[in-house]
Amino acid sequence: MTKNLENYGDNFQQKSKYIRNKLPQYILDWGNKPKTYKTYPDAIKKIILPEPSFNKAIKFWSVIKNRHSTRKFSTEPLLMMELSLFLYGISGLNRIFPQYAFRTVPSAGGLYPIEIYPVINNVTSLEKGVYHYNIQEHSLELLKEGNFRSKVTEGCLDQNMTFTSAVNFIWTAVIERSKWKYLQRCYRYIYIDAGHIGQNFYLVAEALGLGACTIGAIYDDELNILLEIDGINETSIYVGVLGKKIKE
Numbered sequence: 001m002t003k004n005l006e007n008y009g010d011n012f013q014q015k016s017k018y019i020r021n022k023l024p025q026y027i028l029d030w031g032n033k034p035k036t037y038k039t040y041p042d043a044i045k046k047i048i049l050p051e052p053s054f055n056k057a058i059k060f061w062s063v064i065k066n067r068h069s070t071r072k073f074s075t076e077p078l079l080m081m082e083l084s085l086f087l088y089g090i091s092g093l094n095r096i097f098p099q100y101a102f103r104t105v106p107s108a109g110g111l112y113p114i115e116i117y118p119v120i121n122n123v124t125s126l127e128k129g130v131y132h133y134n135i136q137e138h139s140l141e142l143l144k145e146g147n148f149r150s151k152v153t154e155g156c157l158d159q160n161m162t163f164t165s166a167v168n169f170i171w172t173a174v175i176e177r178s179k180w181k182y183l184q185r186c187y188r189y190i191y192i193d194a195g196h197i198g199q200n201f202y203l204v205a206e207a208l209g210l211g212a213c214t215i216g217a218i219y220d221d222e223l224n225i226l227l228e229i230d231g232i233n234e235t236s237i238y239v240g241v242l243g244k245k246i247k248e
């Protein structure tokens with residue numbers, strides 16, 4: 001092991017431990033609880049996604065057994081309904097109450113710090129560009145128009161699968177949503193939350209017969225610049241690629 005590398009991972013793991021009889025003592029400030037949902041009121045355009053239509057013939061255990069990573073995609077476009085089902089499956093609202101809503105994935109403290117930015121490359125009826133998934137309304141907010149394949153690919157250490165996929169999903173974390181309750185330990189929960197979404201990402205893709213792969217090797221700040229976020233209060237943490245499988 002190289003001796004001059006800072007052991008920041010080891011340090012974080014030790015410093016964020018919970019120790020019996022030494023738990024942090026604090027009171028939650030409900031008046032300053034960060035907003036649960038992020039929206040873009042000034043988006044170029046808002047696209048309401050079609051209501052998900054579920055195929056009851058899909059077999060759960062086949063999905064579990066056959067889940068795998070796909071890194072090569074066909075040039076066939078993704079359908080709008082497939083994208084709608086996909087977004088719902090990885091983080092949609094599934095149980096809605098007057099003051100709160102649960103989602104298709106768990107989250108520590110029900111705080112849901114993860115935001116989803118689909119970068120559209122090849123979807124029917126959708127122009128290419130950078131979008132934000134408005135979870136509360138099940139809609140897409142168009143933030144930037146244009147072809148951003150190369151930018152995302154560069155931000156993912158030049159991995160070609162991001163260039164050929166139909167959609168690249170950039171997941172970010174709004175840190176204060178979790179830090180409000182969990183202080184410095186929030187980072188542990190944020191990454192666990194991202195993992196929950198990542199597993200749904202694979203399972204929904206398999207259920208729909210689509211190819212998917214997740215990417216942890218990213219140039220954080222390059223993706224942050226693309227999304228125009230500061231990398232501190234909100235930062236890129238994970239990427240997923242999605243597309244039609246190449247027919248054998």
